Each structure stands twice: as C-alpha cells, then as structure tokens.
Amino acid sequence: MFSRRLYQSLVNDRNEHPERFNATRERVEEIVYLVLGPDATSVVEQVRRIVGEPRAHIDERQGHAIAELLGDECSTHQLNRIADTLMDSEISTGEAIDVHERYKIPVSALEKDIIPVRGDGAWIIDTKGRAYLDMDSNYSATNLGMSNPEIARGLYNQATQLISMKEDRVHIPRTRFLKTIRGMTPEGLDCFYWQNSGGEAVDKAIKIAKAYTGEKGVVAMKGGFHGRTHGAVAVTENRAYREPFFLDDEDWVHFVEFNDLDAIEALFKQGAAKTVILELVQGEEAGIRPAERDFAKKLRKLCDEHGAVMIVDEIQSGFGRTAEKEGQWFASDVYGVVPDIITIGKSFGGGYPVTAVVTNREISDAMQPGYDGSTFGGNPMAMVAAMIATRQMRELNITANVIARCGQLRKGLEKLAKKHDALHEVRGLGLMIAIRLSSETLVGDVQAALRERRVKASLSTREWLRFLPLLVITESDVDYLLNALDGALMSVG
C-alpha cells in the first residue's frame, strides 16, 4: 500500500525544504537495512530494480514506486522510522564521507566516526539514528542546545526581513543586541567590534591594542591557543601551527611560561612589548589548565604600572562556562579582574557564528575610521543569534546550572580516579574539565570505548581527555557520562 508519509521523505517538497534534495537510492538502502536488518535483502533488490544509479536522486515516479513497495513490506512503525531517518538525511553516510574526503582541503583530521544530523539538548543524533551525549559542544559553541527553536525562529524572521548589512551601517538588530548585552561584560567593557570567527576577533584585538599602545610587541603564553588566522597563529605557541607558514619567528611576539610574571615584567621593562594576551583557562593546547589564582590580579597590576594592554581571550571560557558563582559570565569575573580587552565567540551566538572584540571607550577611540572594516561583522543574522542567545543564558540562569553540574561531574570524576588506576588527575574550572590518563594511546582507547557507550568525547590533548559539555547539560546526562566513563575505563583496564 502506498505510504504518503514515506513518499514525502523520498521526494522533497522544495517549497517546504529548499535546503534538501530527493533521496538517493544508496540512502534508501542504508536505512532499509538499518530498520529491517538482514531481512532487507529482497526489498533492497527490488529497490535496485526501480532505481539504477546508487547516488542519483530519485525522481517522482521512482519515489512513488518505492513508497508503494515499502508500504507493502513494512509495518507502520518501520515505515515511520524509515521516513524520520530519511528526513534527517536524504544522502547516505558513505556518500557524505566520500565527498568530504574528495573535496575538503585537509587542514584538519576528518572526523567521520559520527555524522550528526540533529540535536536535542546535549544529545546529537547521527545519520544512523543513534543518539550520543556530546562532550564537545562543537568546541564549546553550542552551549544552549544542539538545536535551538527560539534562535531558529529569530533567524528565519530576520532572513525573510533583511539578511545582511555591513558592519559600518546602523541597523536595528544590532541596536537590540546592544540593549540586551548591557551588564553582562566586565565593567567598562562596552564597546564592540563584531567578527565572524574567534581567530578574526583575536587578530582584531591585537590590531586595536597596537593602535592604542603605538607599540608592536605582544607577550603571549606558552600552552595558549588563540585560533588559526595569521595573527592568532603568531601568538599561539605551538610551533607546529606556525612553522609551515613562516610565522615561527615573528619579532613582535614574545612567549613566556604561563603564570610567569617576572618574565612578562622583564619584557615590559625592556620595552619589547606593551600588550599581553592570554587565556585564563588554557583550553585547546594545555589540556585545560587554569591560571594560578593570584596570577590574573598581579598581571592586571603589572599592566597598569607599565601602561600595557591586557587582552583576555574568553572565546572558549566566556558566557558562563567557567562560573563558580552565579552571574560570573567570564573567566575574568571568576579571577576578579577587568581586562582592557576581551575576545568573545563560540557560545556567543548559541552556535551561530558571531564573535567580537570588546573593550572600553578609551582604547576603542584609538581606532580611526578606515583602520579596519568587515562585510559580515555584526550582520543582522549574527546579531539576532547573539541577542537571543545571551538573553537565554540569563533567563535560564545558565551559570547556576554550570555550578551544579560542575560539582556533580568533578565529584564523580574524583570517585572514578580512586577506582581506576589509569585515571590520574582531574583538572579544570567550571565546565572546562579534563582528566589525565596513563598515556595518549589510552586516551584514544577510552574515547572509542565511550563512543560504543554513546558518548561523543572527541576532545583530547596528549594524555588529557577534555570535557566541554553543553551548558544546558542535565543532572541525568552527567550521571550517564559518569556511568559510561566507568564502563569505558573498566573495558580498557
């Protein structure tokens, strides 16, 4: 019997879904096997007779014939599962991987173990209909849920009204954003230069600091990470990121050990630098390493004494991730300092790309019209996402959840450290948490064992396995993670 629901998932209604195609035969086969198991063979043979080419998109006639065939062969429950999984993706897992392997410039290792198609809270669902608890939150960007209906509605409304407007021009969505963000950023930091990625924001923060100080020297920390643009890479210590691009010998950058005030002071005194950039919790490169408690305040004092600009990169740590008390939106708040400049990103748009340099009026005034510019910086869509995301963070009282879940997670991890010899150390601040295992190889094994237990934990730095869960993670999600980790450590032990 012909199944209309299935037909609608096979043959796309372009008015409803301009972002999709008709299904491919290969995808139909993949899902039929998933839902029917080995019994699918004869059905698949019939599907092949209807459509010849595996990766061609079926036409209406073929869609009709398949909807009739499967309507006869499957139960209602099976038909619904097939239709739902097709709506998640009309393209097969194999084809998605193949085109990425063929056409993506391989700047990074391709993650192809899980291909997410949908999100629900802290969970993602992959092309095979499997749900995973996400411990990566897309490098800490999707903190308000892997899907977000309120942001989606706002973006849709904005796109149908006015999709883009350059950085220079006054517009209303940005005005709304500026009215909403008030009181969230550290005291006095209320001037924004919007960008699209974290690396860009770091680049522009350095330019602004140079314009203000009139000096080119910048101090950066060993073990820090600031992104992949030319400027951001230049201040990221890992040589492997800089060397291929001849950025390993920049005369304006000076690396010092994290927490080493004397080294910074010496550079200030020599006149080698008048800007310092750092993360207060080193994320990517150091395997989550918070600065020493009094370091930030002492650095603030040192910068004041030398008239130096203190840039804190809050791209990963910002918007509540590191909170110890409610309302501590930035790591700077936790450390009790007001930097001269912060860079923000990731969480800022609830997953939509929007970043910014935020500074005070005095530093901001060092920039003159014509010094910089951006086509997309602070565009209406980005401002809608940032306005709704920051409002949600406050309305959800997200820092309270960070504090509660951090307590629960740390307690559970400490308990596991006592139980499993391979787990040596737990370290972090708020929901930037890492565990140190016996070796890098073991980290890989535990990641694989976690994947089998439906936890996506793809972040690691050498022997550190890093957890950056979504900030909306629930109590039962954390219990799920701890159980899975216990099982994973047991299985590799």
Ligand SMILES: Cc1ncc(COP(=O)(O)O)c(C=O)c1O
């Ligand atoms: C502290 C910090 N700064 C900058 C960046 C770069 O951000 P993006 O990848 O958006 O360019 C990152 C990304 O991980 C980061 O963690």
